[in-house]
Structures are given as C-alpha cells and as structure tokens.
Amino acid sequence: MSHRAAMSLLDRSTRLPTADEITRINRTHLIDTPLRPADLLFLFGTREDVALRVDTAVGLWRAGYFRWSIVSGGVTPGSEQSECTIIKAAMVAAGVPADRILEEHRAMNTGENVIFSLPIIDAALGLQNVRSVICLGNTWTARRYPMTLHRHWPEVEKMLLTVDSFATPRERWHTDAEFRRRILHEWDKIESYKARGFIAEWPGR
Template identity: 75%
Template sequence: MTDRSARLPTEAEIAAINARHLISTPLKPADLLFVFGTRVDVEERVDQAFRLWRDGYFRCAIVSGGITPGSDRSECEIIADAMIARGIPRERILREDRAMNTGENVIFSLPVIDAALGLTNIRSVICLGNTWTARRYPMTLHRHWPEVEKMLVTVDSFATPRSLWHTDCEFRRRILAEWDKIEPYKVKGFIAEWPVR
C-alpha cells in the first residue's frame, strides 16, 4: 500500500484543507487552556502558552502527554516545567502524564479537570497544538466534552507560511497525514464534527 501522505494534493483538496482543517477561531478569554502533548515544536507551544497567559486568555491550563519512546520524561512534564520556567504559576497548571494519543489526552484529562476544577465550572476551552493536527484537537474534545465552547490555537516551526503548506514537502506530508485521519476517525467515533455546521 502506498503512503497517501506523500501525494501532491489537487487544488480542490488544498482549498478544502484550508477551509475545513486549518481553521482559525476567534479568540477570547477562556476558563481552560488544553495543551496537547508533543515531542516536536515544544518551544513554540510553550511560547504560545505563555503569550496566552500573559495576555489573560486563560485562568488554568492542563498539559497532557505521556512518556514516549526514547525519553524518560513525559511530554506533560517537559511542557509543564517549561511553562513554569517561562512564568506561568505552577498552581495554575494541571497535569496528565499517561496519554499516548489525542483521544487519551482528552479521556485521561477529563477526570483530572473534574477533580481540580469541576467540569461544570468550565464553559470554554482553548486547544493548543500542532498546526498540522489542527481541528482534530477540538474535534476530539467535542466527542467527549460537547458542552464546552472550543477555540483553537496552533503552532509550528516551519518557515513556510501556513497558507503555503502544500509547497513544503514535510509540512505537506504532515498535514495530509492528519487530513486523511478525519473521516475514518469520525466513522470510528474517535472524533465528532466541529465546528458544528
């Protein structure tokens, strides 16, 4: 079987991805920042979390991510410690350090959020993650926690502008790999349509 993420997308597919996957949402202060774990572009994610904190966009954050092969520290520990080093108060950061994928990020984090803050006290969440994964973060959150308003902020370290993702070989590969997961994941019930049309 060929790797579909290595393909060159058509103009129609580029337009669809730009319109439906690489979405940006209006940003307003939220009750919670949900930082999805990663092994790549950690510094960019931490910088963005700090900017959102500094500018008053969240009161509390949860960082989720387990230990990945080749590391003895969880993604959660690495990212949360870096957020604290940047100036976000330790007591404002909840931690979930077992998740190995986006679904587990949400499933394992909800009890942590509930115990610390109460899920019913959270009305809005900003999802923070990789550009190429894009709306799959809030789609996963929407599948398990439909009640909250969701916003999306994404980061990456590509020099290529986001609108030209298809012109950069690695950026294109990452986005196509994620785009190709959307429909199968919806069918399997891993994610739910978001934003709801």
C-alpha cells in the same frame, strides 16, 4: 491498524493533493478561531516545537487568556520524562504559576489526551464549572484537537490555536514536502475517525 491499512495511509500522505483538496484543507482543516479569555487552556503534548508551544502558552497566560491549564502527554520513546513534565516545567520557569497547571502524564495520542484529562479536570475544577477551552497544538493536526474534545465534552465552548516552526506560510503548506506529508497524514484520518466515533463534527455547520 493493519499493516496494509498503515501502508495505504502512508501512500496517501505522500501523494500530491489536488487543487480542490488544497482549498478544502485550507478552508476546513487549517483553522484557528477567534480567541477570547477562556476558563481553561488545553495544551496537547508534543515532541515537536516544544519551545514554541511553551512560548505561545506563556504569551496567552500573560495576556489573560486562561485561568487554568492542563498539559497532557506521556513518556515518548527516547525520553525519560513525560511530555507533560517537560512542558509544565518550561511554563513554570517562564512565569506561569505551577498550581494553575493541571497534569496528565499517560496519553500517547490525541484521543488519550482527552479521555485521560477529563477526569483530572473534573476532580480539580468540576467539568460543569468550565465553560470555555482553548485547544493549543500543532498546525497539521489542526481541528482534530477540538473535534476529539467535542466527541467527549460537547458542552464546553472550544477555541483553537495552532502553531508550527515551518518557514513556509500555512496556506502554502502543499509546497513543502514535510509540511505536506504531516497535514495529509492528519487530514486523511478525519472521515475514518468520525465514522468510528473517535471524533465529532466541529465547528458546527
């Protein structure tokens, strides 16, 4: 991304959204889907709210919502361990069997989460044997997780669960400066990423 494009994106993410845009974001971007037991939990790595992400995954495991999981995330600045290593260790400490958690240690963005994880899932389970996936990630990234997965793995059924630690209710995201910045930063990527073939429309219209 050029410096000018990066600055343009920054300018947009610090703007105040219109009432119509708030409505569209709440309706189409900030969605969780109904959950049912899935073959795989796809846990997208993070440096934000790690404990919350782990607690949510552990709760899903205890409730029988997935048979296998993959944790994807590389080494980020300031850490000597990959996001995968940190998150998996916490999941195992909380009771999720280590041999049920597949590992991906290189990804540095959402596209790489998917691209690098698919061969690992295929080698361990066979992609054809996985019929349903729950995507677990940050609220502000929202539907871009399953949209990225849908671009590279259209056949599998996708569900979405997102979490955050903001005290502000999700539907009031626009009243919190940092929550607003994060959501607009992700929202502004959607159409460009679709045009460039990074993501595919999901859910179906």
